[in-house]
Amino acid sequence: MLTQFNSKTSRLKVKISQLRGGVSSELDKVCAESVQDLMATIAKLDSNGVQVVAEAPAATGAAPSPAPHVHSSTDPGGKPQPDPNEDWCAVCMDGGELMCCDKCPKVFHQYCHIPTIEKLPDETETWQCLLCVNFAELPMSPDGEGGEDGAGGLSARAQKLVERVTLELYCQYELSLPFREPVPADNLQYHSKISRPMCLDMIRMKLQPRSAARYTNVAQFVADCRLLFRNAYRYNPPDTQIYKDAKRLEEFFDAQLVKWLPEYAYWGGEGEPPTKRARVE
Secondary structure: OEEEEOOHHHOOOOOOOOOOHHHHHHHHHHHHHHHHHHHHHHHHHHHOOOOOOOOOOOOOOOOOOOOOOOOOOOOHHHOOOOOOOOOOEOOOOOOEEEEEOOOOOOEEOOOOOOOOOOOOOOOOOOOOOHHHOOHHHOOOOOOOOOOEOOOOOEOHHHHHHHHHHHHHHHHOHHHHHHHOOOOOOOOHHHHHHOOOOOOHHHHHHHOOOOOOOOOOOHHHHHHHHHHHHHHHHHHOOOOOHHHHHHHHHHHHHHHHHHHHOHHHOOOOOOOOOHHHOOOOO
16 A cells, blocks of 8 residues: 655645635625615514514523534544554655555555565555564575575575564664664774774665675674674763663664574674584484
8 A cells, every 4th residue: 555645744734715805895795785684574573463582692601502513424434534554654754655554553665664665566455564474474494594595695584584673673763773874984983993884774785685795694694783783882982872772772683583583692793603503412
């Protein structure tokens, strides 16, 4: 389902036009004629013995008679139906052309979603974001969740899992914002201290199947995420907001690993990866 949102204020507003000067005099003329007609009618009724009595004023403090509520023909049951989807992209918090998930309130730009939405579905088709995919329906990799596909890339299931975790990180908008883009090359102070920069956009680039630097196993993905956090801790003092955001985002990352890739939960990203360790029989 494709919808258009420029901003929350882009929804229809009704404007009331003001009366212009020429209309006012015309109304006075009409009112005067109406009063004359009314007085003539009262005089005629009086001559026929019909007494005209003015309506008694309402008691002080009495509630006025409520006007009947007219329901809009577009509101089923007479009640306004709230929009089930959010107004802002879950990744960038901006408006525009947004894909609405049919299973959750989230909406995404085609590029912001992971993986990128290459083709828009037909109006009759439903669409669900990666956060709503049932991974129980995906086939298991032959050698576990860290499996390769035999062609130098991740297996279909492993690819979906790391994309899911990455999308979850992006959707933590405020926490992830400082870690999305590469630190500019002209920031010499940063690059003199951090020899291996890493950011979420670089991780996302490596998730592209056609990328020359694409991931071939899950351990590489986890190692890059850990590198991102280590860089943040190394460069930023512990009392800074960026350091604290990195801590909270890594805690969220750990929770996602426990849920989706438990073999890699709390692995530091250095040394022998979990899938390469010898199994104890």
